[in-house]
Amino acid sequence: MTVRLRDMQWPDIEQLTPLEEQLFEHDAWSAPSWWSELAGRPRRRYTVATDGDTIVGYGGIDCAGPTADVMTIAVAPGRQGHGLGRTLLDRLRTQARESGAEALLLEVRADNEAARNLYLRSGFEHIRTRRGYYRPDNVDAHIMRAHLVGDRS
Ligand SMILES: CC(C)(COP(=O)(O)OP(=O)(O)OC[C@H]1O[C@@H](n2cnc3c(N)ncnc32)[C@H](O)[C@@H]1OP(=O)(O)O)[C@@H](O)C(=O)NCCC(=O)NCCS
Numbered sequence: 001m002t003v004r005l006r007d008m009q010w011p012d013i014e015q016l017t018p019l020e021e022q023l024f025e026h027d028a029w030s031a032p033s034w035w036s037e038l039a040g041r042p043r044r045r046y047t048v049a050t051d052g053d054t055i056v057g058y059g060g061i062d063c064a065g066p067t068a069d070v071m072t073i074a075v076a077p078g079r080q081g082h083g084l085g086r087t088l089l090d091r092l093r094t095q096a097r098e099s100g101a102e103a104l105l106l107e108v109r110a111d112n113e114a115a116r117n118l119y120l121r122s123g124f125e126h127i128r129t130r131r132g133y134y135r136p137d138n139v140d141a142h143i144m145r146a147h148l149v150g151d152r153s
Contacts, residue, residue, distance in 0.1 A: 003056060003084060005091055008046035010038060015055045016048075023074045027134070037071065044071065045095050049084055059088040061096050061104070068096035068148075070106035073115075085118050093122075097148040104148055107133070110140040119144050 008016075013034045020028040029037070037044055037060065046060035059073035070092060075084045096104045106124070108115045120126075124144040133141035 003049050003051050003087075005047055005049050005087070008038065008048045008058065008060070010035075012048055012055060012058075013038070016058065019055060019058075019074070019076060022077060026136070029072070045092075045099075046071075047088060047091055047095075049075075049088060051079075057084045057088055059092050061092045063096055063099035063101055066100070066102045068099060068101035068104050070104060080114070085114075086122060089118065089122055093146065093148065093151065097151055102147070102149050104146045105143065106145075107141045107143050109134050110142050116142065116144075119146075122146065 013031055016034055017029075017031045038046065040062075043064055044060060044062055047058060048055050049057035055076070056079045057073075057075040060071040062069045062071055070089075073085065073088055073092065075088070093104055104124075106119065107130070108119065110116075110129070124146045126142050127145050128143040130141040130143065132138045
């Protein structure tokens with residue numbers, strides 16, 4: 001597979017919304033949510049991974065001040081397990097560091113083993129739990145943090 005990473009653009013929203021529904025079900029962002037997120041640039045920075053004209057992954061951060069946040073990260077179902085999630089996360093991390101952030105924060109469902117493993121293996125630590133944060137399933141959110149100072153990844 002030949003996958004390229006580039007900044008997300010307005011026309012990408014058409015492909016992103018059905019992919020979101022597949023990946024996140026009732027937590028999926030709608031098209032208006034994506035419009036609002038992209039309108040938040042340059043503070044918000046979104047990346048897509050493409051194979052030809054097809055979006056196969058995406059992710060984004062919010063960069064404001066010393067702590068940046070991962071807003072989302074996802075890989076299309078048929079493309080998971082081949083290192084693309086880590087590649088996307090590395091890019092988000094680099095962008096956060098370049099923006100001047102000293103730490104990168106994210107929240108993840110406690111029952112999302114794939115994502116939690118990705119973050120743990122990328123140097124994030126679990127710092128806090130929000131009990132029952134994800135509705136309607138009443139699933140805990142794990143807040144995770146990576147330090148970026150001195151980061152060379
Ligand atoms: C989480 C997600 C982005 C990972 O993307 P990916 O391309 O499949 O991940 P990678 O192939 O880069 O794997 C990186 C690490 O993640 C972990 N991982 C990935 N898939 C996993 C799985 N099914 N089970 C357990 N760990 C897994 C592993 O630790 C892996 O590293 P390793 O192979 O060296 O052990 C992807 O599963 C996804 O899009 N899930 C649905 C959306 C989502 O939950 N996003 C996160 C919201 S917080």
